[in-house]
Amino acid sequence: MNFSSFLADNWYWAVAAAASGGLLLWQQLQEATVSGGLSPALAVQLINKERAQVIDVCEPAEFAAGHVTGAKNVPLGEIAAGKGLPGNKKLPLVVVCASGQRSAKAVTQLKGMGYENAQPLSGGLKAWRAANLPVEKA
Template identity: 35%
Template sequence: MSLKHAALTCFSLMALSACGQADPGKAGATSPTYARLLQTLYRNTVPTVQPAALAQELSRPAGPLLLDVRAPAEFKVSHLQGARFVNFDSLAQEKFVGVDRKRPVVVYCSVGYRSERLGERLKSLGFQNVRNLYGGLFEWVNQGYPVYNSQGRTQNVHPYSVLWSPWLKNGRKVYE
């Protein structure tokens, strides 16, 4: 699925939501409409990890390597603490030299579509334990987990585009 097709799918699901067809979901839980969107976007080629499970893993001394595969402006606004930036636009050229192929890796983007592509790339390069953050940064923030920028913890989140912004329920939407 292309990003354009993904955007059309998103628009269709937002239209359903606007018509009263969607349940906003419970606090800390993925909304049913967002879950349907993710189901249409994901190829299920990379296992997912729920935000709560990742938060637990990150509280341990030897947590997974976090790879954020968004645009530079998105990463600058906010990201998971300790995440390494990987530019989606140059993903095909990235070789990940010096990264242990046995180390657990969690990839993420805004909703999980671009990060699933990164996960596929990592698996093709011999990485053995790669997971995609379910629902991406949006779901992480929607469930109340923190994000950071160069100054520290922040409420700011880049919503990728106006079309995707309705899926971000928490945080302060910042387009930079």
């Protein structure tokens, strides 16, 4: 028995597994929205699976000292101007700062600008580093 015939005979298990995984991800996203932020692990899932853009709202000197790999620096004071933000407002955004305080404020502003899929990283860069996730320096 090869894999394709096994899958053909047991397709319903594959569908159940895919549906279960999708529901789990959806539930985690809902909980993150209610709890006030994404965990680093959930942020990685959004970046990898949904092509989320990481926006770092730290000041340029903080950003240069270390930031999430691939993040764009748009300081909190410059969010309202929209410079450096993606043109596609439907794109998921993971908003990061040093500890999570500024990113929550930035998300409020971003949602007011139409970026409904913006979510803060709970615990900020500190939590990202604690999870041993990649950080780069400018």
